[in-house]
Amino acid sequence: LRSLSASHWDEEQFIISLDHEHYTNHDDEYLNKPLPYFGLLATIFGNIVATGPYAKRSNEPLGTERDDNTVNNEAANEDTGTIGSGNRPVKRAKVVEDGVDCLVGAFERGTQTLATAIKEATMASNVLPDGLFESVDNLPGFELEHKSMYYAHLVANPDIARAFINLPFNYKLLWISNFFSEKC
DSSP: OTTSTTOEEETTTTEEEOOHHHHTTSOTTSBTSOOTTHHHHHHHHTTOSOOGGGSOOTTSOTTEEOOHHHHHHHHHHHHHOOOOOOSSOOOOOEEOOHHHHHHHHHHHHHHHHHHHHHHHHHHHHHOOOTTHHHHHHTOTTOOHHHHHHHHHHHHHOHHHHHHHHTSOHHHHHHHHHHHHHHHO
């Protein structure tokens, strides 16, 4: 209606105004009444919305394309009011499957990334720190069997082993002493 030659558009109130004689030919539901969301919709859609024979109807599935022949035939049928006759079958719209393929690809990449992250996390938690054996073996005041038992405990608990290797010397002695006081 904004492009109608006899219409007046008020930019401040977003109102379309027409003379009374033009009301009978168009929807007067929207005339001389403010359109409250017009400014927002104009910002969102601008002039990129398809109109006329290129616009999709509400009952047409998204993700399909129509041939130019189909658009021209529909426009001709609307003008004449007749349904085209002929021996050729009606052309069906082509379904665009690229969107589906992209979505499947995104899911595959996401699951691969997640699987890789899980594998790395489990591998990282099982890796023992370098120098763990030397760190336990160099602790003074403990018998070989005590050092061996504590080393086996650290190997069975890699998280504790990683914490143990970074402790200062006195704390290492305290940890191993506490371990044996709890065991005995």
